[in-house]
Amino acid sequence: MNMSDKIDPLKVLEVFAKHGYTTHFFNSVDEANKYFEDNIQGRSVGAGGSITIAQMGLLELLSKKNKIYSHSYSGDSSDIAKAASADIYLTSANAISATGEIVNIDGRGNRISATLNGPGEIYFICGVNKIEPDLPSAIWRAKNIAAPKNAQRLVRKTPCAAKADKCYNCSSPERICRATCIHTHPLFSAPAHIVLIGADLGY
Numbered sequence: 001m002n003m004s005d006k007i008d009p010l011k012v013l014e015v016f017a018k019h020g021y022t023t024h025f026f027n028s029v030d031e032a033n034k035y036f037e038d039n040i041q042g043r044s045v046g047a048g049g050s051i052t053i054a055q056m057g058l059l060e061l062l063s064k065k066n067k068i069y070s071h072s073y074s075g076d077s078s079d080i081a082k083a084a085s086a087d088i089y090l091t092s093a094n095a096i097s098a099t100g101e102i103v104n105i106d107g108r109g110n111r112i113s114a115t116l117n118g119p120g121e122i123y124f125i126c127g128v129n130k131i132e133p134d135l136p137s138a139i140w141r142a143k144n145i146a147a148p149k150n151a152q153r154l155v156r157k158t159p160c161a162a163k164a165d166k167c168y169n170c171s172s173p174e175r176i177c178r179a180t181c182i183h184t185h186p187l188f189s190a191p192a193h194i195v196l197i198g199a200d201l202g203y
């Protein structure tokens, strides 16, 4: 059983709400997508590479009524800078804690940077599989579950990529773990939303 199975996502969202985030819970991807479709129209929407968002088909959906900037969606690397200055930035997280922290590890830095410097609203979108009980376990998850799986997906020459079993704290030139960001509260510069979905999504 995943630890997140024991943690009530609504209680987790109460903690994030106390930290100043706008919170949302949806039972399914379909419910979440309907919310986004109804509430984001006529905007520019940026996103980094996110398996969660790809599994949701969210960018395809929003592209009908919004301008999308995402290099992983378009294949156009010039979208990286445009995504960071979009009206809205969509990202998942490597882990979130029941104590109200969001953990992301980045190699290029575009995702972390956009969540720190983006001028618009930020949505952190996570399946309940990303919930951990506290900050140390959220950092552990980001390092030992999310990062190795991403290294494997990206076919990096790192010791974790073969089995995606754990972090070996490598010194590989292709190491994808180069900065770890912990959000504890929304930044003054950008309102932020936490969206939890009652499904396993992403890594």
Ligand code: SF4
Pocket (backbone or CB within 6 Å): 143, 144, 147, 148, 151, 158, 159, 160, 161, 166, 167, 168, 169, 170, 171, 172, 174, 175, 176, 177
């Ligand atoms: S530090 Fe190296 S071994 Fe650890 S998860 Fe990142 S890329 Fe893999």
